[in-house]
Amino acid sequence: MNKFMEVLENILLPIADKLNNNKYLTALRDGFMVSLPLIIFGSIFVVLANLPFLDKLIGEEAFATYQTALGPASAATLSIMGLFVIIGIGYKLTEQYGLEAIYGGAAALASFLILTPQVLEGVAGVIPTVSLGAQGMFLGIITAFVSAELYRFFTQKNWTIKMPPGVPDAVSKSFSALIPITLTLSLFLIIRIIFSYTPFETIQNFIYTIIQQPLTTLGSGLPATIVAVLLIQVFWFFGLHGQIIVNSVFDPIWYTLNDENLQAFQAGLELPNVVTKQFIDTFLVGMGGTGMTLAVIILIFMIGRSRQLKELGKLGAPAGIFNVNEPIIFGLPIVMNPLVLIPWIIAPVVITIITYIAMSTGIVPKPAGIIVPWTTPPLISGFLATGNAWQGAVLQAFNLMVVMVIWWPFLKILDKNYYEKEKSSNK
Incomplete structure (x- = not known):
């Protein structure tokens, strides 16, 4: 076991360290965090706008008026969440270079809008x-990175x-940013003009066809999710912090899949995806934190x-109910503890498979695309994430029992070791 641990440590630690300190992944992670309060706000009102049986209580006409009144909350946040992420990434990446971050965020947003066709149904x-x-997020992320780097290059x-x-x-800083921003936006305008003469017509079509569609298809599958x-x-x-490292790569895919489900849910259509951001956050992380502790x-x-x-x-229970599990991770401990390595790795994979099968077969509704705050206690979060379906809560309860069964013999051994040490120290 020690030899195996040493091999894993030598291989994975350098890779993880590089990923954790990569400036682009850091900017991507922090950019999403900028948008998170707005996304949660919109998600709360999606839940309120789709309360179960409310149409039966107040009548269909009143229910339609009620939904129309609450609609702008999600339309101004969830529907344009890509804009907030773009601003956040541009801001955070520019900030890492010690430059005026607000201009990096503004340049990223303007660059993206230059590339975006401003025509809808001929208007x-x-x-x-x-x-x-979320559909435009891949292009937005790339644009934010490139525009921030161009702004940094011209400024330096x-x-x-x-x-x-x-x-x-304020005036001095504004004029100082004028030439770098002008040059950055001019380059993006040239890119837009070039793509207008290609078969793709827009860079959005190019990105979606060549990059986003294959990656999204891969990320929506069970094998990639297990990995x-x-x-x-x-x-x-x-x-x-595994969440930060892995989510930096997968979040754009999971959020895109999430948005597809949200649009279908709001339109009353069949939900297209099983794996979404809420699949991970609610049915895995959302049961006591990472590893469903x-x-x-x-x-x-x-x-x-x-x-x-x-x-x-006693220490970990209050925090664990709200999916904060650092007391368990570092207090049990889980970190570098070979006694818990097997259940720590096996349990989430088993739950991923169970949840995927339950949702793909229709036993449990798929996630409705509603962003449930990650601190929402289990059962409540499962109910909300599946569009107010009781099956979501039942699935979470079942999954918790499965995790308990997997952990039982290993925790028993760990507890026995601690108990014997305590007895011997008291003699």
Whole structure:
């Protein structure tokens, strides 16, 4: 076991360290975090606008009026979430270079809008919201990275207008950003013109056909999801934040799939995807945190004899209910503990397979695309994420029991070790 651990550590730690410190993945992660409060706000109102049986209580006409009144909440947030992510990435990447971050965010947004066709059903000057949401996110992410790098390049070359002393700081900074932003946006305008002469007509069509569609198809499948879950668990085992590392790569795919389900849910159509952002966040992470450690806490109360585990259970339970599990990860511990390596890695994979089968066969509704806050307690989150379906809560309860069964013998061994050490130290 020690030899195996050493091999894993030597292979994975350098890779994880590089990913964790990569400036682009960091900007991508932080860019999504900028948009998160807005996404959650929109998701809350999607839930409120689709409360079960409300149409029967107040009548279909009143229900339609009610939905129309709440509609702008999601239309102004979820439907154009790509814009917030683009601004966030441009801002955060520029900030890493020590430059005026707000101009990096503004340049990223303007660059993306230059590339976006402003025609809807023959009407000019109208941007389809589908281009501003999750479907346009791949192009938005690439655009944000490139525009921030161009802005940084032109600024560091000192291709700027320097104002004389005494000019207000805000005015001086604005003029200093003028040439770098002008050159950056001009290059994106040239790119748009070039693509207008290709068979794709727009860069959106090119990105979707060549890159986004194949990647999204791959990310929506069970094998790719299992790989992502495995990587999350392995990284965490070595004390690295697996969620941040893996989600930086998969979030654009999962959010796109999420948005497709949300649009279908709002239109009353069949939901197209099983694997979405909420598939991961609600039915895996959303059951006590990464590794579904709420099941471990319940087991501690059931079978724990050692003082160490009992105290850990009391400490970890309040946080675990809201899916915060650092007390368990570092207190059990899970990090670098070979005794728990097998259940830590196996349990999430088993739950991924169970959840995928339950949803793909129709036993449980697929995630409705509603972004449920990750701190929402289990059962409630399962109910909300599936569009207010009780089956989602039942699936979470079943999954917790499965995790408890997988962990039982390993936690028993760990508890026995702690108990015997405590007995010997008291002699």
